Amino acid sequence: MHKFPRFIEYKALFFRILLAYVFYFLARVLFFIYNSDLIKVDGVVDFFRLCYHGIAFDTTSILYINSLFIILSVFPVLVNAKKGYQKFLFYLYFVTNLLAYVFNFADFIYYRFIFGRSTKASLESLENESNKGLLFLSFVIDYWHVFLLFFLTAYVWIRLYKLVKVKEHSQKPTLKYFATSIVSFLLILTLCVGGIRGDFRKSTRPINLLDASRYVTNSSQADLVLNTPFAIIRTWSANMFKKENYLPKATVDSLLVPIKQYKNNPSTKPNIVVFILESFGREYSGAFNKDVKIADYESYTPFIDSLSQSSLIYTNAYANGWKSIHGVSSVIAGIPSFKVAFTSSPYPKQKIESLVSTLKSDGYDTSFFHGAPNGSMGFLGFGNILGYDHYYGKNEFNNDAEFDGVWGIWDEPFFQYFNKTISKKKQPFMATMFSVSSHAPYQIPEKYEGKFPKGKVNINQCIGYTDFALQRFFAEAKKQPWYNNTIFVMVADHGNTIAYEEYRKEFNKHTVPILFFTPNKKYVGVNNDWAQQIDIYPTLLDMIGYQKPFRSWGRSLINDKQVPPFVIKHSGNVYQYMSGNYICTFDGKKAVGFYDKNDKAMERNLINRRNPEMDSLEMRCKAFIQDYMERVIDKRLTTVK
Template sequence: MKKFPRFSEYKILVVRLLLAYLFYFIARVLFYVYNQNLISVDSVYDFLKLCYHGLAFDTTTILYTNGLFILFSVFPLLVNTRKNYQKGLFYLYFSTNLLMYSANFIDFIYYRYTFSRSTRASLDTLENESNKSELFFNFLLNYWHVFLLFFALAYVWILLYKRTKVKPVSEKPTLKYFATSIAGFLIIVALCIGGIRGDFKKSTRPINMLDASRYVQNAGQADVVLNTPFAIIRTWNTNTFKKVNLVPKATVDSLLIPIKQYNNNTPTKPNIVIFILESFAREYNGAFNKGTKIPDYQGYTPFVDSLAQHSLIFTNAHANGWKSIHGMSSVLAGIPSFKDAFTSSPYPKQKIESLVSTLESVGYNTSFFHGAPNGSMGFLGFGNILGFDHYYGKNEYNNDADFDGVWGIWDEPFFQYFNKTLTQKKEPFMATLFSVSSHEPYKVPEKYEGKFPKGKVNINECIGYTDYALKRFFAEAKKQSWYNNTIFVLVADHGNTIAYDEYRKEFNRNTVPILFFSPNEKYVGVNNDLAQQIDIYPTLLDMIGYQKPFRSWGRSLISEKRVPPFAVKYGAKVYQFMSGNYICTFDGQKAVGFYDKDDRGMEKNLIKNRNAEMNALELRCKAFIQDYMERVVDKRLTTVK
């Protein structure tokens, strides 16, 4: 103590920070326990290796979180050891640590829907919800065990902290005291800077989420290495929409053809009705799984299966994002979401050519329906950007007797409201309905309890209910004069709880059904080619004979010859682009992996055996990302070349 007057204080500070490491380790173990069926780890040793690599990410989080606590603990003052000062440090320590620590517990449950750690974009999505208190109460009710774990661990953490007491010391304002205090302060600050960056090398950038993938055998393990507060911190002020120059513009125009124009059909004006079905993953639809050969497979959509017999369906279709708002932008505007959502970026407030604007230009009335409180999910705001003529939400429905108590109006009555409202529209019209009931908390109206199979996972019963709501809608719509002159589209926004191993594979995790139905059965059949949400927009324009040029990164699923079938999305911290015989993983600048098209789990990287087809696929990746970023950033989401 005489040589180092504040040694005991520094020792206690280290112990208090080590407590944070201990509880982050416990949270990582619990995260894996809750999601072990989604993340493959071969042994305890492999898991401990992941935890070891996670220490760097924990260090960044803990030092960010405890920055003020550390500063106030080591400030060269004379009052640091006093009781009231230490009491203030106690409240500062736990007010920051428990807030950040709680984010890990959210992902115990939320991970199974997004397959990635929550980021700033996840918080942006929550901001759009007007019923946050109801959602929180529902989460508390259904996942009480998560809250219990959090508060139990917080209680133990507090008890252990209280055992790390700093004894009051009366120090005199000597030169030695202040000199050693300032020296200790500067050393600790330097150590903290290095810890936050991940190392002390000037030449390297601070560690980010991509670095977690450096230590894994399969993509999902990166989320064990990470912690949720780190993911939120690192994406807080990050703008991943940045222009890149990877290929000549002529290459973009020839490979991607971002400005489409079709002259395959005579111009007509059928009504267009699009159902974007919440969490209605391909896995749950029997008609879309006939070729999968999944042992003991069971579907939950008898009506959609019957409708599929008279429709054109795509059994190898993929979502272009992970959240509901991503589905809206992908389906209606042909704009996918990758690392960060386009709709949460600085760029959605611009003129966007879309299915809405192109149809309005030829005389269509357009409307959007969503039974949740107006503005939920950000749909109203983005709908306004796209230029819908009308928006119909819970406010317009105006009958809380049909409110499910959490998200919105039950699907069956809202679908009937949808039908009645369309019947009052002047033709031609384009209307989109985004459903709500096939969603957590996975309940059906009381009068239908027991009517639909419980199934293998929690959402299956709700899928059966939404399928029934669709059956009731079509039964009534058939009676209307507009029905026979209408093209109907059914597509899911994204996936949800997974029952079968086939859909746990990395490239199969977010697959969706795509179905086109017209009462005259002009388009009928089963197509197994790759398809995706961004293909719906150009396909519909092709079907109705829209002959003007328009901006689209997708392709017509009924006639496109120049652009081969493909699917693009973002997952496991990389772009994933599938076409032909391979899946290419792309880090934004170059290919980092190639996998056989049948290796949907993306387990065997073939990059060391590159061939001409792989090189061509990488070139298409570069063209896509370059044009996507350039058009978004430069606000050229129109036919401007």
């Protein structure tokens, strides 16, 4: 026997898990053969490149599905090598694996109808069918070859499994046996957790469907990178999307006006530069807090405060989500995130009308910049779905001397890279810059230690550093020929550490600054009305005189008379709809609270003193949710009515 007490058992486990990878690869090959006319792949090398990237998604599925099998295979007990125990593991392995694996085969055919991997939502679509038996029988008859392939594959898989056996032997309960077993068990468990998350490095979240789009040159290729068990697992507990029927469609359209068309300005083609500033909550900038009565208030953004004097700023603006990827979805595509983020749902891989698509249709070059490792935060994947022409990340910057050691390239050098890169582009262009440095662990470059106020909370000096990086960017950008023909936008993705009690109030959470700056000072002023991230997309199209209709749940902040100023977000398990004099909280069925717009701490619920304005808020909230859910689920995030 091998000197290591359980070597044969671990060897068998490794072989059995490796077999799963082999058959997931086979399923991917067959999936492509059945759907090669729908998935554009540029040759054999491109196919294997996509398969390689699919390994991470296969790993998540295989380890998730086999988690109990793995635990029981390596658990430090004395019966693992017994014949009966190994027989039990055999049945556990194939019951769990084949039940999951069959969904890959179902998608050989089903993909042709839904143009995407099946998700939990796909399974739920069958719930209301009363003739499931007949549907299944019809499927078996029409696609008998898929069933034949599945059973042949399962047969081969079982035969191969039996090639490596664990021979029954008696094991003495020695110290060496238990010590090595426990250490191995913990190590294997750790590796499995990393594999299920999809990333063994520092990662903010497990990989999801969106990450498959990081590696594609054509959106359909994401479905080749994915596997169906992964798509179902990742959407199993995440799908809170459900159609509602609160109001007649005509009423919804009249209240919401989901298809906008502005003719307020002549058609022009200025460049557009959008800064989405990491964690840059409204609390940190003095220009946005002049009317907020906070004792001993300090601002950490001297440059933005100065720029605000020549800009149009919105001091009562909100984020429509709570994570960085939600900020991109809201600002660029006008799609908010509620209890479950759109980008984490089963629905992001669809045609989405956005600032990217509308400007591209007008001849704009479009780019996304983020100094973190390419694909971080899901930006590369979602950017590919939106259709950005170019993505520039840490890879393209190509100088790790400026790497902060945790998240990405320091903002100052990356902003300078941003300026140099867009300065080489043909006008008009649209460029999105997502900053990095104002983020935990709240560090700044060593050479600037002591330059920025430490402030009251950990993020304050980082805010000061990013503000300085913006100042340096503008100092160089104004020397460029494109500068005077550019609209600049600044907005935060979300807030961060709170120093002042005022911003701990429920209705002051997720507040962000919104700023529009044009060198010719066409747009200057302070607006205290309701505003939100999803308003930026329609506002920019209004500013440039975009003449075509487009899908937008937001409103132009400069001219829209059809929809009154409002904010919608989700917090504390309820929707919050803010407009006019009140804030309505809505639980998905009915309004559960009304608050005066100044009662940001929710101290006095006015629901027993309802008036027509409150009734209107509840109706408009219902209209928004109804149209949002319907368009997302039905994949109508375009001008289709």
